[in-house]
Amino acid sequence: MxxxxxxxxxxxxxxxxxxxxxxxxxxxxxxxxxxxxxxxxxxxxxxxxxxxxxxxxxxxxxxxxxxxxxxxxxxxxxxxxxxxxxxxxxxxxxxxxxxxxxxxxxxxxxxxxxxxxxxxxxxxxxxxxxxxxxxxxxxxxxxxxxxxxxxxxxxxxxxxxxxxxxxxxxxxxxxxxxxxxxxxxxxxxxxxxxxxxNNPNPITHPAATLLNVGRIEYAKGEFYLYKEGITASVARIYEALNRERNALCQTLNLKIFECGEQLTEMDRIIQMGLLFGAGCWEEAGVKMKGPTHVRDRYVTEDVPYGLVFMASLADMLGVPAPVMKSIVTLFSAINREDYFAKGRTVEKLGIAGLSLQELEKYLQEGER
Amino acid sequence: MxxxxxxxxxxxxxxxxxxxxxxxxxxxxxxxxxxxxxxxxxxxxxxxxxxxxxxxxxxxxxxxxxxxxxxxxxxxxxxxxxxxxxxxxxxxxxxxxxxxxxxxxxxxxxxxxxxxxxxxxxxxxxxxxxxxxxxxxxxxxxxxxxxxxxxxxxxxxxxxxxxxxxxxxxxxxxxxxxxxxxxxxxxxxxxxxxxxxNNPNPITHPAATLLNVGRIEYAKGEFYLYKEGITASVARIYEALNRERNALCQTLNLKIFECGEQLTEMDRIIQMGLLFGAGCWEEAGVKMKGPTHVRDRYVTEDVPYGLVFMASLADMLGVPAPVMKSIVTLFSAINREDYFAKGRTVEKLGIAGLSLQELEKYLQEGER
CATH class of the missing domain: 3.40.50.720 (NAD(P)-binding Rossmann-like Domain)
Incomplete structure (x- = not known):
């Protein structure tokens, strides 16, 4: 124990x-x-x-x-x-x-x-x-x-x-x-x-923040992302990101976990529900204020360490990830940082250039 | 006369x-x-x-x-x-x-x-x-x-x-x-x-709309883009788009017209001022409501006919245009349309594959 x-x-x-x-x-x-x-x-x-x-x-x-x-x-x-x-x-x-x-x-x-x-x-x-x-x-x-x-x-x-x-x-x-x-x-x-x-944050946070940047800045931080910011168009971007993530997972023979039927419609839409389960929108989302600016961790963590990681892995395996890359590109312009260069790439993870078989072996054994 | x-x-x-x-x-x-x-x-x-x-x-x-x-x-x-x-x-x-x-x-x-x-x-x-x-x-x-x-x-x-x-x-x-x-x-x-x-719309409209999509939908149309939506981050995207457009113009030996010093700071920021001159923000911007949805002409015209046109021309001439393409990609996902395919490309303009010299000649003479 x-x-x-x-x-x-x-x-x-x-x-x-x-x-x-x-x-x-x-x-x-x-x-x-x-x-x-x-x-x-x-x-x-x-x-x-x-x-x-x-x-x-x-x-x-x-x-x-x-x-x-x-x-x-x-x-x-x-x-x-x-x-x-x-x-x-x-x-x-x-x-x-x-x-x-x-x-x-x-x-x-x-x-x-x-x-x-x-x-x-x-x-x-x-x-x-x-x-x-x-x-x-x-x-x-x-x-x-x-x-x-x-x-x-x-x-x-x-x-x-x-x-x-x-x-x-x-x-x-x-x-x-x-x-x-x-x-x-x-x-x-x-x-x-x-x-x-299976981390839902890179799917959820940057897209929803990007499509609300004007409001976040105009409202000077008086903003509740989960209550105000997750609209039909944000959900469309989630769908597109999820399609790219699923294609990546299929190539790697991995699955996306789901909480299942108990999710409310709103939980499904905001995607946070995927791991946090039914009722999270009412219980958490509406109370949690923010992000209040474009250097929030919803951007500075989830873009370079979430989206860049997935896009880099996708590139290595030949899986298209245009929507992921578009969000990275736009936040790079907004924050005047090259998140592709700064972020978590397959090089930094020590797996660059591995074939699918070599990658599998490394993940299984922890040794090259 | x-x-x-x-x-x-x-x-x-x-x-x-x-x-x-x-x-x-x-x-x-x-x-x-x-x-x-x-x-x-x-x-x-x-x-x-x-x-x-x-x-x-x-x-x-x-x-x-x-x-x-x-x-x-x-x-x-x-x-x-x-x-x-x-x-x-x-x-x-x-x-x-x-x-x-x-x-x-x-x-x-x-x-x-x-x-x-x-x-x-x-x-x-x-x-x-x-x-x-x-x-x-x-x-x-x-x-x-x-x-x-x-x-x-x-x-x-x-x-x-x-x-x-x-x-x-x-x-x-x-x-x-x-x-x-x-x-x-x-x-x-x-x-x-x-x-x-020199059309300012493809620079101004789609970027500002994209970064306010959540608000446009949450506020159900009670939205004034020029008053509420043009924030510091939107201006950063304008700068990035302008850098790409200027690179394209330089390759083609073309210039961007400017109204000059009489522009107010706000006019410069919102970019509409470039051709409409000083005072347009106060006089027009704050009164003009919208866009009210993501199928507004700010998207359905300026993305496929503005950004796609510039990106297609940039591709033909080997000029990078990642920010333009990112906005096209995201609106394609939001509206479930392939704006790259649907939009104004060099093929549809009858200039695909022309060298810079051939393009110059065609523009000058109107004949191939």
């Missing part, structure tokens, strides 16, 4: 995971990199507690540790959950690899929540540093949540389905078994790419 | 041209195709008059003729102004060619207002039918106008600069001289492509 857990990342997601799992009876260490420590994490370190309310467990959660030392966080734990934005993956891969190289004993299993193919980036760094550890990733963060004030987080909605893949995939049963002790909703993926491609 | 004029097209533009030029003292016939006759044109035919108010001449204009017979409209006139949406050009080219083939006497000069390269489409049809006549086009309609009620039109703003090109370009002086008798703002272009590429 999993007893102690490290949560790496001190943002919305890290707070919710650490608090909820502490209340569930696990011994939880929470870690943040010194340079990323914000007001809330400072408060968590001071008090050693996080208050949580909403749709997960509610209460004041006492943590085992809140620390900026990676060895304090990881030593002796069986499982490390990494809940940081995709643009933090490279940095966290680096410090995890450096620590594991020096550490004695069996390394913990790592799980990115979510990964968006970040497990491949971790594995590339681990191979370069000569470290061996299995790396899982889930398709989404288990919580739709926001920090309310320092050391206090609210959970608007929880995932009803939590697809999880493991690199190497031959260790899936073992690692997914551990994750299932934490979250009953966890279900095994064929490999980490299946988990990555 | 030009005495009598035919105005072909019975929409907003046709009404404004016919009324304004009648009040200026020209003898004006207005024509509409029977299948396009709407409520207002029926009223114009019944009364023989159009009321006009706003920024052009004001009053009740008595027309020479309002007709659905092309020979009644064209016989005896020196100049025919064609003010129809770009998707009407093929049909009007056909009926003009059929008429001119049978007609005796010197054919009138034709001018598309605006053309967006439609003059090339006209010329292709004319060559196929064995008809010879010069075809001009302007960069924009001379009026920003809307019908208020049947046979009554309001002009919000008039063009301060009216670039006009002629096919063949060797007849520029003659034909532009005729147009200048109607509109003092007319200035000669090097050729029809220069006029086409």
């Amino acid at each position: 999993v007893g102690s857990i490290a949560v790496l990342g001190g943002g919305n997601g890290g707070h919710a995971i650490a608090a909820d799992l502490s209340l569930a009876g696990f011994k939880v260490n929470i870690f943040e990199l010194p340079q990323f420590v914000g007001e809330s994490f400072r408060e968590v370190m001071r008090r050693g507690e996080i208050e949580i309310l909403g749709k997960a467990r509610e209460g004041v959660a006492r943590l085992n540790k809140a620390t900026t030392s990676i060895s304090e966080a990881l030593d002796g734990v069986e499982l490390a959950l990494i809940a940081v934005p995709a643009f933090g993956h490279a940095t966290f891969a680096e410090i995890c690899a450096e620590h594991l190289k020096k550490a004695s004993g069996r390394p913990p299993a790592l799980a990115l929540m979510p990964g968006t193919a970040g497990s491949l980036e971790f594995m590339k760094t681990f191979r370069e540093k000569g470290v061996k550890a299995p790396i899982a990733e889930t398709a989404t963060l288990p919580y739709g949540c926001r920090m309310l004030e320092p050391a206090k987080v609210i959970v608007y909605v929880t995932a009803k389905l939590l697809p999880a893949g493991v690199l190497p995939a031959r260790q899936t049963e073992e690692i997914v078994g551990m994750l299932k002790q934490l979250y009953d909703e966890v279900c095994p993926c064929r490999n980490v790419l299946e988990a990555a491609l | 030009v005495g009598s004029i035919a105005v072909l097209g019975g929409g907003n533009g046709g009404h404004a041209i016919a009324a304004d030029l009648s009040l200026a003292g020209f003898k004006v016939n207005i024509f509409e195709l029977p299948q396009f006759v709407g409520e207002s044109f029926r009223e114009v035919m019944r009364r023989g008059e159009i009321e006009i108010l706003g920024k052009a001449r004001e009053g009740v204009a008595r027309l020479n003729k309002a007709t659905t017979s092309i020979s009644e409209a064209l016989d005896g006139v020196e100049l025919a102004l064609i003010a129809v949406p770009a998707f009407g050009h093929a049909t009007f080219a056909e009926i003009c060619a059929e008429h001119l083939k049978k007609a005796s006497g010197r054919p009138p000069a034709l001018a598309l207002m605006p053309g967006t390269a439609g003059s090339l489409e006209f010329m292709k049809t004319f060559r196929e039918k064995g008809v010879k006549a010069p075809i001009a086009e302007t960069a924009t309609l001379p009026y920003g106008c809307r019908m208020l009620e049947p046979a009554k039109v309001i002009v919000y703003v008039t063009a301060k600069l009216l670039p006009a090109g002629v096919l063949p370009a060797r007849q520029t002086e003659e034909i532009v001289g005729m147009l200048k008798q109607l509109y003092d703002e007319v200035c000669p272009c090097r050729n029809v492509l220069e006029a086409a590429l």
